[in-house]
Amino acid sequence: MxxxxxxxxxxxxxxxxxxxxxxxxxxxxxxxxxxxxxxxxxxxxxxxxxxxxxxxxxxxxxxxxxxxxxxxxxxxxxxxxxxxxxxxxxxxxxxxxxxxxxxxxxxxxxxxxxxxxxxxxxxxxxxxxxxxxxxxxxxxxxxxxxxxxxxxxxxxxxxxxxxxxxxxxxxxxxxxxxxxxxxxxxxxxxxxxxxxxxxxxxxxxxxxxxxxxxxxxxxxxxxxxxxxxxxxxxxxxxxxxxxxxxxxxxxxxxxxxxxxxxxxxxxxxxxxxxxDLISTLPIFNLYNMEWPIHSQAVNSPPAKFVRDSVGRIGNAIDSIVSLGSVLSGTHLERSVVGPWTLAGGGSTITDSVVFDHVHVGAGSRVHRAILDKNVVLADGATVGVDRERDLARGFTVTESGITVVGKGVFIER
Missing domain, CATH: 3.90.550.10 (Spore Coat Polysaccharide Biosynthesis Protein SpsA; Chain A)
Incomplete structure (x- = not known):
């Protein structure tokens, strides 16, 4: 042998x-x-x-x-x-x-x-x-x-x-x-x-x-x-x-x-x-435990979904939400949210990719966007909604309409 x-x-x-x-x-x-x-x-x-x-x-x-x-x-x-x-x-x-x-x-x-x-x-x-x-x-x-x-x-x-x-x-x-x-x-x-x-x-x-x-x-x-x-x-x-x-x-x-x-x-x-990750039967399945994708074990509490201060109930549809994130009265749909993301009351995140430690202010709207870590949206701010405004603010916008915001950017209303 x-x-x-x-x-x-x-x-x-x-x-x-x-x-x-x-x-x-x-x-x-x-x-x-x-x-x-x-x-x-x-x-x-x-x-x-x-x-x-x-x-x-x-x-x-x-x-x-x-x-x-x-x-x-x-x-x-x-x-x-x-x-x-x-x-x-x-x-x-x-x-x-x-x-x-x-x-x-x-x-x-x-x-x-x-x-x-x-x-x-x-x-x-x-x-x-x-x-x-x-x-x-x-x-x-x-x-x-x-x-x-x-x-x-x-x-x-x-x-x-x-x-x-x-x-x-x-x-x-x-x-x-x-x-x-x-x-x-x-x-x-x-x-x-x-x-x-x-x-x-x-x-x-x-x-x-x-x-x-x-x-x-x-x-x-x-x-x-x-x-x-x-x-x-x-x-x-x-x-x-x-x-x-x-x-x-x-x-x-x-x-x-x-x-x-x-x-x-x-x-x-x-x-x-x-x-490809977020559908009910995903094209790429992160949840295959027979062939796991390993990564750093984050010492964080579970994700949390709560009513906001005026009692609005949020929801999460066809999305992935990572540890440590708190979404208060937020509508989340077809998105991937990284660790320690905070989203305020009445905010909306749709068709987006959000990295870690992002703060989405109350009433803010994120659509078809990628937000790098430590991005902060002021209350009522928007990104991915108005292409021309996003370009004027120096954000990257692809021909297909995806807006990308770099690390640590503060987005005003």
Missing amino acids: SAPKKVFGIILAGGEGKRLMPLTADRAKPAVPFGGQYRLIDFAISNLINSGLRQVVVLTQYKSHSLDRHISQTWRMSALLDSYVTSVPAQQRLGKRWFSGSADAILQSMNLINDEKPDIVVVIGADHVYRMDFRQMLEAHIESGAKATVAGIRQPLALASQFGVIDADSSTGRIKQFLEKPTDAAGLEDSPHEVLASMGNYIFDADALIAAVEADGESPTSGHDMGGDIVPYFVDRGEAGYYDMKQNEVPGSSPRDRSYWRDVGTIDSFYDAHR
Whole structure:
């Protein structure tokens, strides 16, 4: 009986997240709150931990303080069993420069791989919302004999230009071509209206990954990107396999949320992903206890719903409300509310995402908005109701009409 393979996890969390501004004005993209009490990084780490990985590093760079703090306070593993999840900032080991790409981040952090001496390295991104059992992908990788395996998720052919697309050879299990945002992609053999889009999740034989990133580091023309440079390196050598997410069976998943994967790199996609959480039968189910999404255990009292000072009764419909929040005579509908939110009498919150420690004054109205932490609405104030006024006040408003208010802003009536 052969010894089990030693597997090491690397999460690439250095993304700046410009398209999520102003939510990333003071934090790295993977540290952006999501779903009330989580941060985006929690989905990546939870998937690896639930899959049995016990040695995981998170490579950070851009405005990483809150991300580093969250990881150190939340993801405390047993040192007795040599288990850890730890953040590793850019160390400038190859000169006085920052990471110039995701592949360069691994190259500059090669000491981490050398110290652990794994057989296999799992490399994933930090800013997608999904569940995945990586044990199944690991088994497929080992059985295939490929040096690299790329996870793919089926997406409509019409959206091919938004993704890196895997041109798959179903007879060999290998990748024929890796196409970066193609405008003329062909559909899959068994589903002509779909393509196999890269999820940004990779599994490598450790020695092959080391050789690839070292060769990439010496190339003056490389963009030093995992998808744009490292995957094509293996494809050209005939050593890149693919894994169809359709095969992945996550414990506790239902036909409705099976194979859910959402890139939340824009304000609109971030907002839409929250909409996926709140229906009676959600497209993405946070309440799957067989594959839990772990996060920091907040020491807070339960959420509370009370009449306001004049006896008005509030209600909450198709919404998520986090610990510590108190809603007094508030109408809440189709929204996600973060911890320690206070909403005054007669206020209305609809179709919105509210981060932690937000104060919504009496009679205020919030509609189709994202409010960052510590935002305060004066009594009778509005946001998301008048597009022109929101723009005049310096708020971000997307073309679809979602208003975003940055951290700590006071909104006058």
